[in-house]
Amino acid sequence: EEEEEEEEERRYQLYPGHIPTSPLQKALLAAGSAVMALCDPYRHDMVAVLGETTGCLALPNLRDKMKHHPEGHRILQERPRIRLSTLDMARLRGLPDGSLGREYVRFLENNKVSPDTRMPPKFVDDEELAYVIQRYREVHDLMHTLLGMPTNMLGEVVVKWFEAIQTGLPMCVLGAAFGPVRLSARKLQVLATELVPWAIRSGRNASCILNVYYEQRWEQPVESLREEIGIFPPPAIRV
Amino acid sequence: VYQVFESVAKKYDIMNDSMTLGIHRVWKDILMHKMNPSPGTLLLDVAGGTGDIAFRFINYVRSVRERQLQRKLKHHQNLSWQEISESYQEDKFKSLGDSQVVVCDINKEMLKVGKQKAQHLGYSEGLSWVLGNAEELPFDDDKFDVYTIAFGIRNVTRIDLALQEAYRVLKPGGRFLCLEFSHVSNPLLSRLYDLYSFQVIPVLGEVIAGDWKSYQYLVESIRRFPPQEELKAMIEDAGFLKVDYQNLNLGIVAIHSGFKL
Numbered sequence: 001e002e003e004e005e006e007e008e009e010r011r012y013q014l015y016p017g018h019i020p021t022s023p024l025q026k027a028l029l030a031a032g033s034a035v036m037a038l039c040d041p042y043r044h045d046m047v048a049v050l051g052e053t054t055g056c057l058a059l060p061n062l063r064d065k066m067k068h069h070p071e072g073h074r075i076l077q078e079r080p081r082i083r084l085s086t087l088d089m090a091r092l093r094g095l096p097d098g099s100l101g102r103e104y105v106r107f108l109e110n111n112k113v114s115p116d117t118r119m120p121p122k123f124v125d126d127e128e129l130a131y132v133i134q135r136y137r138e139v140h141d142l143m144h145t146l147l148g149m150p151t152n153m154l155g156e157v158v159v160k161w162f163e164a165i166q167t168g169l170p171m172c173v174l175g176a177a178f179g180p181v182r183l184s185a186r187k188l189q190v191l192a193t194e195l196v197p198w199a200i201r202s203g204r205n206a207s208c209i210l211n212v213y214y215e216q217r218w219e220q221p222v223e224s225l226r227e228e229i230g231i232f233p234p235p236a237i238r239v
Numbered sequence: 240v241y242q243v244f245e246s247v248a249k250k251y252d253i254m255n256d257s258m259t260l261g262i263h264r265v266w267k268d269i270l271m272h273k274m275n276p277s278p279g280t281l282l283l284d285v286a287g288g289t290g291d292i293a294f295r296f297i298n299y300v301r302s303v304r305e306r307q308l309q310r311k312l313k314h315h316q317n318l319s320w321q322e323i324s325e326s327y328q329e330d331k332f333k334s335l336g337d338s339q340v341v342v343c344d345i346n347k348e349m350l351k352v353g354k355q356k357a358q359h360l361g362y363s364e365g366l367s368w369v370l371g372n373a374e375e376l377p378f379d380d381d382k383f384d385v386y387t388i389a390f391g392i393r394n395v396t397r398i399d400l401a402l403q404e405a406y407r408v409l410k411p412g413g414r415f416l417c418l419e420f421s422h423v424s425n426p427l428l429s430r431l432y433d434l435y436s437f438q439v440i441p442v443l444g445e446v447i448a449g450d451w452k453s454y455q456y457l458v459e460s461i462r463r464f465p466p467q468e469e470l471k472a473m474i475e476d477a478g479f480l481k482v483d484y485q486n487l488n489l490g491i492v493a494i495h496s497g498f499k500l
Contacts, residue, residue: 019451024438032446045449122451 015127017120026053029123038178048119051171052133058168059129065208066132072211079131080215082115082138092218100225101218104145111151115141135210136167142214146226147199148234153179154187155239158195165203167210194235206230248348250448251289252356257443258454266492267389270418271295273485273494274385278304278336283383283408285373285401286391287342288349290356297362300338307336335365341383343371374400378408385409389418393464402477409499415479421486421493422466428489436461467493 012020021029030053037046066072080086092101108114118137124130140159147162149155157179164172180188206229217225226233255263270292276282278300284292315322344350350368357366371377373388373395386405395401405415423429436458444454465473467484470493474482479497486493 022438025442028439028442029445032442036446043449046446049445 014125015121015130017122018124018127018130019122020125021053021123026123029053034174041182044117045119047171047175048121048137049123050174051169052121052123054170055124055129055133058170059124059126059132062136062167062208062210063129063132066210069208069211071213072208075135075210075213076128076131080213081134082141082215084114084116087115095219098221098223099218100142100145100214100220100222103222104142104218107141107145111144113141113151132210136163136169139209139214143209146209146222146229146231147202148239150239152239153183154191154195157183157191158199158239161196161199162203165200166206166208190237194237195239198232198235202231205232248288248346248352250450251349251352252291254444254448254454257447258440262488263390266418266487267291267295269487270387270389270416270494271299273496274299274387274414274416276300276303276338276385278307278338280338280384281382282338282340282385282387283343283376283378284340285343285371285376285386285388285405286345286394287387287389288344288346288353288391290342290353290362292387292389293340293342293353293366294357294360294362296338296340297335297365300336300365301334304334304336304338339365339367341367341369341378343369343373343376345370345372374404376404376408380407381410382408383410383413385414385416387416387418390420392417392419393460398465398473399476402474402479406478406499411499413499415474415495415497415499417470417474417495419470419493419495420461420464421470421484421490423490425489428491432491467495470495 014020029049033046033049033053036043037050040046063076066076089105092105095101097103115138118134118140121130121133124133140163143149143159143163144151144155147159149158157176160172160175160179163169164176180191183191209229212225212229223233259266274296276296276299280300282293282296284296287293342350342353344353347370350370354368357363369377373391374397386409388401388405392398392401402415409415423432440458441451441455444457445451448454464470467486467490471482471484474495474497477497478499480500482495482497484493484495
């Protein structure tokens with residue numbers, strides 16, 4: 001009897017790590033993860049869960065954007081992953097200053113982050129959409145690099161505003177709206193007057209950031225890539 | 240099962256409160272009242288992990304002891320001061336009166352959490368923590384007055400072996416008490432209970448403990464566990480007599496009791 005149950009679960013499991021959930025469970029998860037993410041900002045897993053349970057409209061949208069774009073389409077076919085095991089860190093470090101690869105590695109080292117800490121999706125009930133959200137998570141650090149924002153609270157909020165405009169994911173919108181709650185008045189001022197307007201303008205102007213095959217553009221200078229995508233140069237402020 | 244409880248140990252108590260909306264505390268209190276231990280009782284609490292039963296036992300025995308001493312003092316009011324001070328020295332004012340509880344659990348992490356709690360709450364006397372397997376207890380025969388297993392027996396692979404071990408380590412006249420999730424026969428409550436268990440509990444596990452799978456397992460293990468009459472028969476098979484059970488909350492939980500006579 002136990003084997004039957006396990007087999008049934010495997011039939012519903014669309015990708016490794018997938019946990020099938022009923023609509024009620026998704027609703028409860030969305031509410032619970034939202035509250036928990038606000039109460040305990042170190043629960044990054046809750047932010048991830050919130051993204052997955054509320055992304056049912058935004059994710060198909062993003063996938064369609066990717067499908068109808070030559071580079072995005074290739075990404076959906078080839079399913080590249082950004083992981084320490086797949087990146088040639090030594091080669092990237094050796095690239096000229098100002099190139100995407102060099103600046104990305106610099107960002108990872110300065111902020112002491114790794115692309116391997118992104119949560120794999122659990123509650124997305126479509127394996128292609130699961131890849132889309134995974135890709136969004138793995139590309140997040142590249143967003144920091146392209147926007148020139150560090151991983152402190154202020155930098156993260158700015159990136160969230162940009163991502164909210166770009167992806168429409170409710171999790172980004174909530175993060176953008178509630179993130180500033182923990183900032184000082186001075187930072188809030190800089191945020192409101194300079195950084196957010198720039199993030200919004202760039203977000204609107206830029207083409208879909210998921211349609212860029214970053215792994216094939218390590219040598220491209222950051223400035224050139226910014227221009228190509230449509231991200232305006234970041235304001236000259238220390239974040 | 241071991242890995243489930245390793246990850247579960249630290250958030251165990253918070254999850255219990257959230258899942259049962261705090262009612263598990265009432266269930267455990269009822270178990271203690273049913274046991275009604277007198278000072279001098281030696282209790283073995285198996286799968287006792289974070290110490291809930293052990294602490295309740297100590298509190299109960301302490302309050303019984305206090306009442307005993309108060310009654311003694313009242314009785315002594317006719318005596319001289321000399322006689323009273325002599326009796327004080329005799330009594331060796333043991334607040335627990337020689338009662339002891341041994342908490343036995345198969346999981347190191349759960350015991351660690353239990354020890355920390357004991358320290359934090361100020362329990363030290365009459366309490367010991369032993370790593371052990373319910374199917375093969377590290378104790379001699381005929382040692383304990385009472386054996387309890389609260390929300391632990393459903394995680395044992397061979398329940399029959401655990402029951403046999405319980406019989407072995409109890410003194411003649413000793414009592415076996417088991418507090419465990421059981422079966423709800425009322426159809427309406429059963430449906431609501433299933434809905435809550437399957438829809439809400441894994442979500443709570445994910446949100447509070449970041450662990451959906453362990454709590455999904457928990458809910459499934461409750462469904463697989465033998466119902467009241469079947470468990471009663473198993474306890475009788477192990478040699479216990481006067482076996483009976485008491486349903487709490489219409490069968491969501493049941494206390495089974497048996498004696499080694």
